[in-house]
Amino acid sequence: MNLIPIILIVIAVGFLLYWLLVMxxxxxxxxxVVVWLYDLTANKYDGIKQFDIVHERATISIPLSQTLAGQQKPLVLDVATGTGRVPILLMQEAGFAGRVVGLDAAGKMLAIASSKLEAIPAENGKSSALIQQTAVLLPFPGNTFDAVTCLEAMEFLPSAEAALNEMVRVLQPGGTLMTTRRKGYEARMFFDRYHSAESFESLLQDIGFTEVRTDVWQINYDLVTARKRSVS
Ligand SMILES: C[S@@+](CC[C@H](N)C(=O)[O-])C[C@H]1O[C@@H](n2cnc3c(N)ncnc32)[C@H](O)[C@@H]1O
Known part of the structure; x- marks a missing residue:
């Protein structure tokens, strides 16, 4: 019996499953399926990521707090918050005195976020909340938030374009977007979902953002910031 075709089929199926479920x-x-996989691996997420707190503060919470410093009680939405990366950073940031809402579809990721947030004393009038809900559609009226963040998640949402349209809708005019663009060879495995730096920037400009800026952030991600265009 010729085993070669069987071996080739097993390799092809194995690669397809690896691409679909891992890559x-x-x-x-x-x-x-995306949400189910995050629920399945929630307990391992923080251990895999091993965030460097100095880098996290320098690139996320300090710049965000500085941008929001002029606001009385700024309101921040973190879309696909996972285990609470942005809410936790802001709740620990002395320069932040507002409210941060984390939204994610994976209940087990949110359970970890919740237990970490409970351990942080709510000082300086700041507060946080978590909502279990799928993006793209966001359950908030237009012009609500002073800043919207969405880190390391855009490529997993059903449509980056639709998600960004919702983010611009819920942002106040002049409000800040902080998001990420997946890059590197793994990003290209997302085929039609891959955005070059140029195409991502022009997408943001087309849907109502201005002052779009891309910074090198991690090996696999650029950090992209922008401002919702003010109505003139
Ligand atoms: C790589 S994690 C990023 C988490 C967090 N932003 C961070 O930087 O650590 C991606 C997150 O997106 C969430 N997610 C994926 N698809 C989603 C959807 N359609 N709606 C809401 N959350 C979603 C997952 O549950 C997961 O927590």
């Missing part, structure tokens, strides 16, 4: 984290199988 692109279920995004081509639908939102439910």
């Amino acid at each position: 692109t984290e279920g995004v081509y199988l639908g939102q439910r």
Whole structure:
């Protein structure tokens, strides 16, 4: 019996499953699979990421707090908050005195975020909340938030374009967007979902952002900031 075709089929199926479930984290199988995979691996997430707090503060919470410093009680939304990266950073940031809302579809990721947030004393009038809900559609009226963040998640949402349209809708005119663009060879495994730096910047400009800026941030991600265009 010739085993070569069988071996080739097994290798091809193995590669397809690896691409579908590991490389692109279920995004081509639908939102439910993405969320299910995050729930499945929630307990390992922080251990895998090993965030460097000095780098995190320098690139996320300090610049955000400085941008929001002029606001009385700034309101921040973190879309696809996961285990609470942005809410936790802002709750620990002395220069932040507002409210931060973290939204994610994966209940187990949010449970970890919640237990970490409970351990942080709510000083300086700041507060946080978590909402279990899928993006793209955001359950908030237009012009609500002073800043919207969405880190390391855009490529997993059903549509980056639709998600960004919702983010610009809920931002106040002049409000800040902080998001990420996946890059490197892994990003190209997302095929039609891949955005070059130029195409991502022009997408943001087309849907109502200005002052778009891309900074090198991590090996696999650029940090992209922008401002919602004010109505003239
Ligand atoms: C790589 S994690 C990023 C988490 C966090 N922003 C961070 O930087 O650590 C991606 C997150 O996106 C969430 N997610 C994926 N698809 C989603 C959707 N359609 N709606 C809401 N959250 C989603 C997952 O549950 C997961 O927590």
